[in-house]
Amino acid sequence: MSTSATAAPLLALLRRNAASPSISLPLFLHLTSPSSPPPPHTTAFLSRILLSPSSSSAAAAAVLVRHILTFPDPSPHLLALLLLPPHGLPLAVALPAFRSLRALPSPPPTAVYNRLLLAALREGEFELVESLYKDLLLSGASPDVFTRNILMEALCSAGRVELARRVFDAMPVRNDFSFGIMARGYCRVGRSGDALGVIDSMPRVNLVVCNTVVAGFCREGRVDEAERLVERMRDEGLAPNVVTFNARISALCKAGRVLDAYRIFNDMQENWERGLPRPDQVTFDVMLSGFCDAGMVDEARVLVDIMRCGGFLRRVESYNRWLSGLVRNGMVGEAQELLREMAHEGVQPNGYTYNIIVDGLCKEGKAFDVRKVEDFMKSGVMTPDVVTYTSLLHAYCSEGNAAAANRILDEMAQKGCAPNSFTYNVLLQSLWKAGRITEAERLLERMSEQGYNLDTASCNIIIDGLCRNNKLDLAMDIVDGMWNEGCLALGRLGYSFLSLLTDSSSSKRCLPDRISYSTLISALCKGGRFDEAKKKLLEMIGKDISPDSVIYDTFIHGYCKHGKTSLAVKVLRDMEKKGCKPNTRTYNLLVWGFREKHNSSEILKLMSEMKEKGIVPDVITYNSLIKSFCERGMVNKAMPLLDEMLHNEIVPNVTSFDLLIKAFCKASDFSAAQRVFDASLSTCGQKEVLYSLMCTQFSTYGRWMEAMNILETALELRISIHRFPYKQIIEGLCRVNEVDHAYRLLKLLMVKGYSFDPAAFMPVIDTLSERGKKQDVDTLSEKMMEMAERDDGLAAPSGGYKPRSQKHVQSKYAESDWHALLHRDDSARTVLKITKRVKTGWGQRGNIYDNKQQQQNDDIYLPALKIIF
Structure with a gap:
């Protein structure tokens, strides 16, 4: 039977059975053969059936490829396969087809390479992307802008941004996607400033690329630079859209500037007639999380009511944000009421929903509540997962109820819910911090029996426990030993620990990290052992572990706590020389140190320095200065700071007013205290x-x-x-x-x-x-x-x-x-x-x-x- 005679009936049969891949493939195999191959478009049609979302049968596609290779000329059929839509052919099927095609005298066209490159990128095979690109060059095919874009995306995803930049600079032709990929690559590694340089090189600004960089600046906390870019977009006639606004609101919330974020949100609601985008689901969710994270529960509750009226509280994700906010702010009872509301509104809770409630109940530290959670789990309303069980374990360990914790571990084993390393580390931390060393050893033994190796996090928990229990020298000895022995260094705790550890390659890869050194340095500074702390700092730098602002802040806090403010200032200067930027917390520690010395003039100098460097003082900074003035009886100098805070869009809190009210009352100026009280009600509610x-x-x-x-x-x-x-x-x-x-x-x-x-x-x-x-x-x-x-x-x-x-x-x-x-x-x-x-x-x-x-x-x-x- 000729190809033309079988093609039409076969295609008609395939169309009639398109919903049944298990029938379509046998039909194709039965009606085609090396002597009677089908047209390539018929092969492509069958491939789309086999790889449809309802089927997703990679095994069936592999059978099809093997059948195609029996045809006298498989190349057009392989091309039809490989040129399927981008999300069609899995890499496991595409690669054998490509190798067969590559073995033919004429090389595959660039479009085939592009499909393979895209499949490799989608599956995270970044090294394969580079290999395929090199093969393309060797085959004599010409890479196009799409090819180079895929290569750049793979390099950026692998963190090799500099190599991606070289590809970008060498591109003869670029499109908007090229600029977007490069900008996004820089933003991923925290180099949004370089991403802004990519925008500068664009022939015309692009909304998507600008939004990418705005979001990058926001994630890095560089809110002012994000705002400048938004203004530049407006100046160049590019109207910011809801994605731009959502990035700004998210960044301001994360920076603690929730009221500033709310002003933008409010403008979006009220001034949309002037061209501002209306808030979408993401906007409401981000604003809700911002209020909850800041402890502004009353404001969040009003927003939730608005979301209900506007139809924005119909997704389980939105309910989960509100549930999490209530639980974090100690309102577990109200969270449970909200769970019942979800059922009434027809919103199906997911595992994360129940875990929020379970975690909240467990963290209340009441044995009754923990048992109540177990009853709730056994009722069949929820299916507990490893997160649920971990919350229960943490609750029982916090109470010192080791028997109940072991019972939960046994139940996990019976239910087929295997504990993960995080579960064991939670248990280990609870036991170790409580000083229950024997139980911690039993837990380590159980981990060893079930094939879990200690990791760096486990070692850090033990190091922290030693530091808390004044065994700092032993903790330092273990960190030193980890460089050569890995977690085997814990054998220094005694034979009982050594017997639980295995001499495996995974054990030796357990090396100290920044947290290990942070823990040691913090303990040394708290103990006034600053010379040893400095040695540890130099040691970690020598081991290619870069100190972050937290470690420098540890030195500053330690020096200030011991009254050595001049040395704390030297740490600040050294920190800047090393390229580690201080933040508001860094300066707040210094301000606290000078406040303890009742040195208001130095606090004012530090605040002036912060403003020069673009570091925004927060309410803690101002409260320290207010307290310093009030303690010295200079309440009239403290009072103008309230106006300055409001001018700088920093909202005073209860502590700000508490300090001033008490100071005025102590000075017998009760009318001034009354005025401050009236202002506090209008500000704080x-x-x-x-x-x-x-x-x-x-x-x-x-x-x-x-x-x-x-x-x-x-x-x-x-x-x-x-x-x-x-x-x-x-x-x-x-x-x-x-x-x-x-x-x-x-x-x-x-x-x-x-x-x-x-x-x-x-x-x-x-x-x-x-x-x-x-x-x-x-x-x-x-x-x-x-x-x-x-x-x-x-x-x-x-x-x-x-x-x-x-x-x-x-x-x-x-x-x-x-x-x-x-x-x-x-x-x-x-x-x-x-x-x-x-x-x-x-x-x-x-x-x-x-x-x-x-x-x-x-x-x-x-x-x-x-x-x-």
């Missing part, structure tokens, strides 16, 4: 901590009426009074003959439904009793007893306050133990009669309107400056 702070300060200095006014405002706002000195205020009012105001305050507490310490009634009852107001005394006594009986025996957080100032007199009513009040000689007779009916004491109650929002930790003086390894 109606936060409990601010009202509590102001109320406490007024109370401390005997300003009872002002304190009462602040407390009444807090009650109207339904703010928790858990941290308010309400009992002292009531007693203080009674002491200055303002019992009517104290009585009114008690009534307001009851009317608003607050549950508070019944001892707060006593000053008012005593004062009214002295004035002979028996009816009011009886009424209040009955109310007090009702509250005492209702709250009897319940443990609740104390609402009392113990003043630090000598100006604040200790309250004689501070005791909340009912038996102590029972034996008081100065109690009113009416109260004594009622107390006889009470058998037990009471606790102190907080607000029944529980504040579900965790207070953001603003105590950032020194803790925020600590370097954690």
Whole structure:
């Protein structure tokens, strides 16, 4: 049968069976042979069937290639195969076909090489890309711009940017893709400045390439340079699109400039008529993560409501971002509610969703919650994976429950969920930090039995544990030994460790890294052993491990902690000479050091230097300067810093206002303190901590009426009074003959439904009793007893306050133990009669309107400056 006779029926049969590759291939094999080959386009059609997304049968394609090679002239069929669309033929099938074609006298055309190069690039075979390119040159084929672009992409993906640049410079013709590949290659390795040079060499700017470089600058934290490039795009008539704006918002959020990011986001929402792009799903997701990462949960909650209304909260990824934000900010209960909302909205949670909840519950450190998570897993709602089990293991190890941790490991084995190295390292870290060396040895033994080798991360955990337990010399000895012995150096810990280690090549590849040296240098600096720390720094440089800003910051922090600020400044200068750029944290450590020495002038010099170098001071920098001025009684110099912060788009936090309010109160300038308080509410919002702070300060200095006014405002706002000195205020009012105001305050507490310490009634009852107001005394006594009986025996957080100032007199009513009040000689007779009916004491109650929002930790003086390894 001739080819022409079989071609049409065969093609028709293939078309009818296109949805069934398992039928199409046998038909083709049966109806074609070396004596009756089909036309090449029929072969190509079958190849597309075999490699369709529904089939993806590389094995069937390989059978087809072997059949083609039996044809008298397979070259047109091989060409048809190799010239399939770019994402068609797998490399495992294409290479044998190419080798057969390459063996023919005439070389394959450039288009075939391009298809193979693209397949090799797609599968990450970068060395094969270079080999194929060299073969192309040897075959006499001419590489085109597409060929060279693929080669550049492969070189950049392999990190060989300089070689890619040589290819780029030698290209006789370039297109926009050439410039984009080169710019993206530079951005991948953190050289966005060089990528900007690529844009400069373009005949006309391209939106995609510019967006690539804007994103690169943003990832490197070079936000100002990204903004300049955006302005340049506008000047050259290239309108930034939503991708540009998303990169800017993401960078600002990562740099901690969330409010700046929100301004851009808000402009996109409100000013789109002026040509700005509308926010898309990515914009909303990035902004949500920015708010959550900054602890701005209230703002994030408003954004989530906007996303619900606009239809942007329908993807599991968006819910996961919000869930993660709630969990990170301590709102696990609300996160669980959100999980139920997902089910109601028809959004299917994935494994990552459940792992967020599990991780949050486990990190609360409550055994009940951990068991609850296990019950949740066994209910069948979720399928636990290695991440889920790792969270559980970490929780049990943190509690010291080794038996439960081992049980989880056994369950993983039964369920076929193999622990990975990260799982074992989490366990090892928990045990080692807790000093449970014997259990850590058992874990190492178990790792060895299951074929897991210790890696550098495992060794770093042990090194860190030694440093924390004041065994620094042993830790240094292990790091020294790792260069020659790998993890076998841990044998220095004793024979029990040596017996668990194997002398394998993988063990010897376990070498110290930057974290190993950072851990040692940090411990040495904390111990004041700076000469040894410097030796370790030189050693790591000699081993081709470049120190980063964190290591230099460690020296600066260590010197400042030991009062050696001049040496800390020398480290800063040396750091700059070595090409390691200091950042805001570096300067904040120096500022903290000079603040400890009450040297405000040096802090001002450092801040001026930061501005000259384009390093933006943050709220920590300003708070250090404010504190320095306030501690020296120079509050009038500290006050203008608030305006300067706002001018520089740095939002003051609670700590900023706390420092100023306390300083003004100490200086008896209460009107100025009130003005600062009013400014704090407009800047930080109606936060409990601010009202509590102001109320406490007024109370401390005997300003009872002002304190009462602040407390009444807090009650109207339904703010928790858990941290308010309400009992002292009531007693203080009674002491200055303002019992009517104290009585009114008690009534307001009851009317608003607050549950508070019944001892707060006593000053008012005593004062009214002295004035002979028996009816009011009886009424209040009955109310007090009702509250005492209702709250009897319940443990609740104390609402009392113990003043630090000598100006604040200790309250004689501070005791909340009912038996102590029972034996008081100065109690009113009416109260004594009622107390006889009470058998037990009471606790102190907080607000029944529980504040579900965790207070953001603003105590950032020194803790925020600590370097954690």
